[in-house]
Amino acid sequence: xxxxxxxxxxxxxxxxxxxxxxxxxxxxxxxxxxxxxxxxxxxxxxxxxxxxxxxxxxxxxxxxxxxxxxxxxxxxxxxxxxxxxxxxxxxxxxxxxxxxxxxxxxxxxxxxxxxxxxxxxxxxxxxxxxxxxxxxxxxxxxxxxxxxxxxxxxxxxxxxxxxxxxxxxxxxxxxxxxxxxxxxxxxxxxxxxxxxxxxxxxxxxxxxxxxxxxxxxxxxxxxxxxxxxxxxxxxxxxxxxxxxxxxxxxxxxxxxxxxxxxxxxxxxxxxxxxxxxxxxxxxxxxxxxxxxx
Numbered sequence: 443x444x445x446x447x448x449x450x451x452x453x454x455x456x457x458x459x460x461x462x463x464x465x466x467x468x469x470x471x472x473x474x475x476x477x478x479x480x481x482x483x484x485x486x487x488x489x490x491x492x493x494x495x496x497x498x499x500x501x502x503x504x505x506x507x508x509x510x511x512x513x514x515x516x517x518x519x520x521x522x523x524x525x526x527x528x529x530x531x532x533x534x535x536x537x538x539x540x541x542x543x544x545x546x547x548x549x550x551x552x553x554x555x556x557x558x559x560x561x562x563x564x565x566x567x568x569x570x571x572x573x574x575x576x577x578x579x580x581x582x583x584x585x586x587x588x589x590x591x592x593x594x595x596x597x598x599x600x601x602x603x604x605x606x607x608x609x610x611x612x613x614x615x616x617x618x619x620x621x622x623x624x625x626x627x628x629x630x631x632x633x634x635x636x637x638x639x640x641x642x643x644x645x646x647x648x649x650x651x652x653x654x655x656x657x658x659x660x661x662x663x664x665x666x667x668x669x670x671x672x673x674x675x676x677x678x679x680x681x682x683x684x685x686x687x688x689x690x691x692x693x694x695x696x697x698x699x700x701x702x703x704x705x706x707x708x709x710x711x712x713x714x715x716x717x718x719x720x721x722x723x724x725x726x727x728x729x730x731x732x733x734x735x
Contacts, residue, residue: 456620456623457525457526457529457587457588457620458586458587458590458591459591459616459620460529460613460616460617460620461525461528461587461588461591461592461595462591462592462594462595463595463609463612463613463616463617464528464529464532464538464592464595464613465591465592465593465594465595465596465597465598465599466595466596466598466599466606466609466610466613467532467538467595467599467606467610467613468538468539468542468592468595468596468599469596469599469600470596472537472538472539473539473542473543475539476537476539476540476543481665481667482537482540482662482667482668482671482674482675483540483543483544483547485661485662485665485667485675486540486544486548486658486674486675486678486679487544487547487548487551489657489658489661489675489679490522490523490544490548490678490679491548491551491555493657494519494654494657494679495516495519495520495559497519497650497653497654497657498515498516498518498519498650499516499563501515501646501649501650501653502515502516502567502646505645505646507642507643507646508642508699509567509568510567510568510697510699510700511642511643511646511699511700511702511703512563512567513560513563513564513567513568513700514643514687514691514699514700514701514702514703514704515643515646515647515650515703516559516560516563516567517556517559517560517563517687517690517691517700517703517704518647518650518682518684518687518703518704518707519559519650519682520552520555520556520559520560521552521556521682521683521684521686521687521704522545522548522549522551522552522584522682522683522686523541523544523545523548523677523678523679523681523682523683524681524682524683524684524685525545525584525587525588525683526681526712526715527541527545527677527678527680527681527715528541528542528545528588528677529617529620530677530681530715530716530718530719531673531674531677531678532617533617533618533719533723534673534677534718534719534720534722534723535670535673535722535723536670536671536672536673536674536676536677536722537668537670537671537673537674538674540670540671540674540675540678541674541677541678542588542589542592544674544675544678545584545588545678546585546588546589548678549581549584549585550581552577552581553576553577553578553581554576556574556576556577556690557574557575557576560574560690561574574690574694574695575694577686577689577690577694580683580685580686580689584683584686639702639705639706640706642702643702643703643706644706644710646703647703647706647707647710648710648714650707651680651707651710651711651714652714654679654680654682655676655677655679655680655714655715655718656676657679658672658675658676658677658678658679658680659672659673659675659676659718660672661675662675662676673722676718677715677718677719680711680714680715680718681711681715682704682707682708682711684704684705684707684708684711685704685708687701687703687704688701688704688705688708691704
């Protein structure tokens with residue numbers, strides 16, 4: 443899945459603009475609320491780091507994936523949420539402040555958890571581990587694409603609330619346009635990979651994606667968290683940072699086969715997340731049930 447001008451420059455720039463727009467709809471109080479009731483954050487973190495790797499392991503064993511593809515699926519499971527999770531959550535009327543909080547914390551946590559999970563996976567499936575340095579550079583890129591534009595947008599909202607309110611609908615329309623272009627670019631770029639490898643790993647990626655989004659939504663609902671937070675968690679753990687997984691597979695591990703699950707998953711998740719976002723937005727956000735932390 444080679445890099446192009448679209449993936450290395452235009453898409454990050456477009457995502458940065460969208461995140462700035464999302465920041466126009468957020469205030470400090472949104473993040474204070476998340477901090478005041480941390481059950482949602484803890485639920486998302488537990489699902490991401492404590493449940494999804496076991497789901498990926500179970501699918502790899504159940505479907506008898508070849509060892510390198512199994513490691514690639516584990517690498518994907520260990521990767522944090524991607525920037526597009528915030529956009530999908532916004533369109534589905536989820537708690538975007540929770541998404542940004544989870545993305546930031548998960549990105550920092552993966553500096554520790556990703557190398558450990560990947561090393562154990564390689565030992566289990568390939569019989570030999572390999573030290574993987576923490577992906578510090580990629581985490582900084584995530585911060586640059588997500589946190590910085592959001593902070594700028596929140597500053598603009600604090601100083602020009604009327605302007606921020608007027609921009610809400612145009613930003614939502616721009617978000618849809620960017621997602622459509624993103625999906626088109628992903629299909630064009632990964633189409634050959636999908637045709638070549640779908641029979642081998644497509645079912646595993648699809649089941650892992652559905653399991654991630656389902657657990658991300660149903661677990662918070664079972665814990666009686668607000669529906670907006672359930673939507674946010676589902677998007678956060680269902681939309682993985684496939685770019686990070688592909689980068690590590692190609693540039694750190696030097697194994698193109700291990701990048702295949704992330705490439706296939708990154709394509710499938712756009713469609714499943716779009717269906718979920720449509721369903722969630724049609725149902726509405728429901729009543730907010732504030733639960734003490």
